[in-house]
Amino acid sequence: MRDVRSDFPILHREVHGHRLVYLDSAATTQKPRQVIDAIVEYYSSLNANVHRGAYDLAVRATEAYEAVRAEVATFVGAPDPNGVIFVRGTTEAINLVASSLGRVRVQKGDTIVVTAMEHHSNLIPWQLLAEAREAHLVMVELTADWQIDLAGYRRALERSPKIVTFTHVSNVLGTINPVADLTRLAHDAGAVVLVDGAQAVPHMPVNVAALDADFYVFSGHKMLAPMGIGALIGKPALLDAMPPYQGGGEMIRTVHDTSATYAPLPHKFEAGTPNVEGAVGLGAAIRYLDALGMDEVAAHERALARYALERLATIDALTLYGPAGDRAGVVSFTLADIHPHDLATIVDSEGVAIRAGHHCAQPLMRRLDVAATARATFYVYNTREDVDALVAALEKARTLFGYAHA
Amino acid sequence: MRDVRSDFPILHREVHGHRLVYLDSAATTQKPRQVIDAIVEYYSSLNANVHRGAYDLAVRATEAYEAVRAEVATFVGAPDPNGVIFVRGTTEAINLVASSLGRVRVQKGDTIVVTAMEHHSNLIPWQLLAEAREAHLVMVELTADWQIDLAGYRRALERSPKIVTFTHVSNVLGTINPVADLTRLAHDAGAVVLVDGAQAVPHMPVNVAALDADFYVFSGHKMLAPMGIGALIGKPALLDAMPPYQGGGEMIRTVHDTSATYAPLPHKFEAGTPNVEGAVGLGAAIRYLDALGMDEVAAHERALARYALERLATIDALTLYGPAGDRAGVVSFTLADIHPHDLATIVDSEGVAIRAGHHCAQPLMRRLDVAATARATFYVYNTREDVDALVAALEKARTLFGYAHA
Amino acid sequence: MPDGDASGLTELYQELILDHYRRPRNQGSLEAYTRRVALANPTCGDELELDLLLDGDTIADVRFSGHGCSISQASASMMTQLIKGKKVAEARALAVRFNEMLHGSAEAARDKSLGEARALAGVAKFPVRVKCALLGWNALEESTRSQP
Amino acid sequence: MPDGDASGLTELYQELILDHYRRPRNQGSLEAYTRRVALANPTCGDELELDLLLDGDTIADVRFSGHGCSISQASASMMTQLIKGKKVAEARALAVRFNEMLHGSAEAARDKSLGEARALAGVAKFPVRVKCALLGWNALEESTRSQP
Numbered sequence A, B: 001m002r003d004v005r006s007d008f009p010i011l012h013r014e015v016h017g018h019r020l021v022y023l024d025s026a027a028t029t030q031k032p033r034q035v036i037d038a039i040v041e042y043y044s045s046l047n048a049n050v051h052r053g054a055y056d057l058a059v060r061a062t063e064a065y066e067a068v069r070a071e072v073a074t075f076v077g078a079p080d081p082n083g084v085i086f087v088r089g090t091t092e093a094i095n096l097v098a099s100s101l102g103r104v105r106v107q108k109g110d111t112i113v114v115t116a117m118e119h120h121s122n123l124i125p126w127q128l129l130a131e132a133r134e135a136h137l138v139m140v141e142l143t144a145d146w147q148i149d150l151a152g153y154r155r156a157l158e159r160s161p162k163i164v165t166f167t168h169v170s171n172v173l174g175t176i177n178p179v180a181d182l183t184r185l186a187h188d189a190g191a192v193v194l195v196d197g198a199q200a201v202p203h204m205p206v207n208v209a210a211l212d213a214d215f216y217v218f219s220g221h222k223m224l225a226p227m228g229i230g231a232l233i234g235k236p237a238l239l240d241a242m243p244p245y246q247g248g249g250e251m252i253r254t255v256h257d258t259s260a261t262y263a264p265l266p267h268k269f270e271a272g273t274p275n276v277e278g279a280v281g282l283g284a285a286i287r288y289l290d291a292l293g294m295d296e297v298a299a300h301e302r303a304l305a306r307y308a309l310e311r312l313a314t315i316d317a318l319t320l321y322g323p324a325g326d327r328a329g330v331v332s333f334t335l336a337d338i339h340p341h342d343l344a345t346i347v348d349s350e351g352v353a354i355r356a357g358h359h360c361a362q363p364l365m366r367r368l369d370v371a372a373t374a375r376a377t378f379y380v381y382n383t384r385e386d387v388d389a390l391v392a393a394l395e396k397a398r399t400l401f402g403y404a405h406a
Numbered sequence C, D: 001m002p003d004g005d006a007s008g009l010t011e012l013y014q015e016l017i018l019d020h021y022r023r024p025r026n027q028g029s030l031e032a033y034t035r036r037v038a039l040a041n042p043t044c045g046d047e048l049e050l051d052l053l054l055d056g057d058t059i060a061d062v063r064f065s066g067h068g069c070s071i072s073q074a075s076a077s078m079m080t081q082l083i084k085g086k087k088v089a090e091a092r093a094l095a096v097r098f099n100e101m102l103h104g105s106a107e108a109a110r111d112k113s114l115g116e117a118r119a120l121a122g123v124a125k126f127p128v129r130v131k132c133a134l135l136g137w138n139a140l141e142e143s144t145r146s147q148p
């Protein structure tokens, strides 16, 4: 993959007198000039509210917005742009499905299946749904190699769950789940499947049609796009049958004083003024990633992850978490008795930005038997030098905490 | 007020060979350089996910985000920044309250009061709530001068409604409602009050503490800020007692496998990665408006509205809608038998952007006895020349439709 | 205020279209109908109801009601003129043709079988108004979908 | 890897703090307690439980448990040393003082009454870590709020 660092203005800023080594892309990514420019251009020449204006600007803003819907569909292999719902991000997409589908599909005593590696955003909405409907929430455990335990998964499916949900890629372990297989099994058990693609779509080619997930969700801000935009990809037949989520402008057909009928897809699920800027920025991000090639992006990150795992393994008393084999560009670790927050503070003083904490995955933390880990994640703009800088900064942490230099 | 047009890049673009005369700010506003620059600066030097990072960027992004919360509180006179919840916009804010408060406060047979001048965004969520809880939705009618009918309002309050909601300013009529009085009456009747401030906060000084509304909501994109950001201002005691709305990252305290406890305000209601860019842009917009002075902004718009009403009244067969007295910078009209969409298309060819349609207020349209109106709305960047351009373009429409020149 | 019609406005609001707008043909409802479909354009609020009386596979009578802009009303009016007495399959073929014209096909715009509806070719220059011109035709499409 | 400590790191991770982190004083729980408060820092997941045994208005005994970074653990440890045997009002006054120090008050940082906790003055340079240093003190504040 070509060196893209020059496209990212923020990477040329200094942090504490060091160049910024940004290793927290799983939390949010930095933005290339191309995306920033698209935002500026949008507000400088195109901005208007969509879907309601007969004038030139409004027409062009609407066209731009709807064009991105089609681009998103193509990018993730969704057969029908009407099944692409713009949302704020992954969290909102999951809440939309849990709330709207959940209300009609899940009844008292029913089962919902999640896994022990979910991000809180793919857990709490189902907890809330289970509580509201008096349904059972079953959490599938993980194997010793930090994969979804298939035997446990099959056992859970024997309960004929109404909804099964799992992440495509773990934001802590880097585990890449066999989505197509898991989905097929769940479908055989009669379940509807939602896949949390927040850590997949930015990092590898994804084809939702091939995966056959009923719902697939992701965030723009984790894939070079602006904050405040993301997508829910749903099978139109399912979305069609679901009650509306939020009510308001744009999502209606005819409004009477005390009742209303709703617009067809996708607008039924897009109440209120949407984030057109965000969509336009997402379009620019998709074009940027497409130009790089998602296969290349994936290869670049996995190579970096491999290199990082190798280098980190040489550090004394460093513990790595995650599967031994293939994994995404996510590396979680702890170092001796140095708490991850202390690690993050120390490496930050060298310009290295890593995340420390529970990564919104407390159930997984308990299974890892830690309260927190440090985590480095890689994206298109990271290099082997970034990994080297991390390793050097970790050595500094060891020294500060009184460990002998390796 | 100083001439601000030069701050708005989009106003220097041409539309169909004419300068852009943007008269649709009630739908969404254009953005000054200062706001666009704040976005660019954010992504070029500050971007990170908030609340979860121990590194420099994340700290600064979090500080920037939380600083805007305090700025919003100050701007609208909210006593406590913890009662400021960032949302996508007005629509989401209303859905949040209807869904979360509604679930605990409204039971079978209870009453919810709305008015006949609400935007669909302040109607559909209450329709959905009333339907879900088998509650009654009562719509207060308007007077012949397009004010909320106080006698009808008092009658509705005799039903001891659980929730009363109304708009501060009508997006069709320009009516400015006596919010403090309406709120006091509703409180006396034991109701909780939500005020839709979408058309007020951008256009006049607002002090929610003085109004005493329990919830007050507005959108950033209608006040020079980016799309995808807005605020729910709530009394902390009420918000505290409400169940969460969306579940996910950021809004939790401790997460167990099948249950969780939630974070204190304001984070309890901000699940998932928030739109930090949007908040930063909103901060820039608030500083821009503060520098102009909200009293000056209001005076500027009302003067323009008066001038527009005067000039439009001279056009033959033009019908104006709305109150005779004081009104906001919103002017709705129809012209002879020319359908508003045709009007919008024709004036657009002269560079004049107005809105035509039901303005997301179908119940009001039925009371106006029209299916649609044309609407011109004014903001800080509009001038008397803009009004003149509109009037000239309307004369062209008359000619095209075969009416004699006035 | 003549402007040489670079904007296409004079073509859009030509005499014939305004005439159909102001004196719509076949307006109203049928006492006896075989098909009734109501469509709305939620973004602008235009509403249209189309009644068809079928005699075998022939459209024996047709009426439309509702409200909307000059384009949607004139287009619906012209459509009713055109399809009355036609076979359902012919009418549906015209709908396809009309659609092509509105999406810029010059060839379709020359197709005499579209009759007066060809006056609406200029709508293609106003993308946001295309929906208006199609409202009646979409109602026809929907009301005859299950009909051979 | 000495760096003259422009970053303040050496001060942050000085011997005394690491010592309290590794050998926390008064760690554990009390069999008999008057007050028990559990606090968490949801953004980083630090958790702390504080037990107080009151004898009248005197803190007769104190223990803390939980987990977290060196700063939160060391700070809680130092706090327990400091408040044991003090009157509740005195302890609360120390909490106010400590807060001032963490918000940059040089005067508070010189206040001998803060004892070893003064070693944490350097945390003020790391805004995101201030919450960590305050966790134990906040628990104290909360558990003694209703106490005169």
Ligand SMILES: Cc1ncc(COP(=O)(O)O)c(C=O)c1O
Pocket (backbone or CB within 6 Å): A249, A271, A272, A273, A274, B026, B027, B089, B090, B091, B092, B119, B121, B122, B167, B169, B170, B171, B196, B198, B199, B219, B360
């Ligand atoms: C009075 C009023 N309420 C609510 C809204 C909805 O705001 P938004 O679309 O930003 O959610 C609008 C504007 O569209 C409005 O004018």
Ligand SMILES: Cc1ncc(COP(=O)(O)O)c(C=O)c1O
Pocket (backbone or CB within 6 Å): A026, A027, A089, A090, A091, A092, A119, A121, A122, A167, A169, A170, A171, A196, A198, A199, A219, A221, A360, B249, B271, B272, B273, B274
């Ligand atoms: C796997 C996973 N799911 C969901 C989310 C939540 O995404 P967002 O915060 O953009 O809604 C994240 C990231 O925070 C994630 O990594």
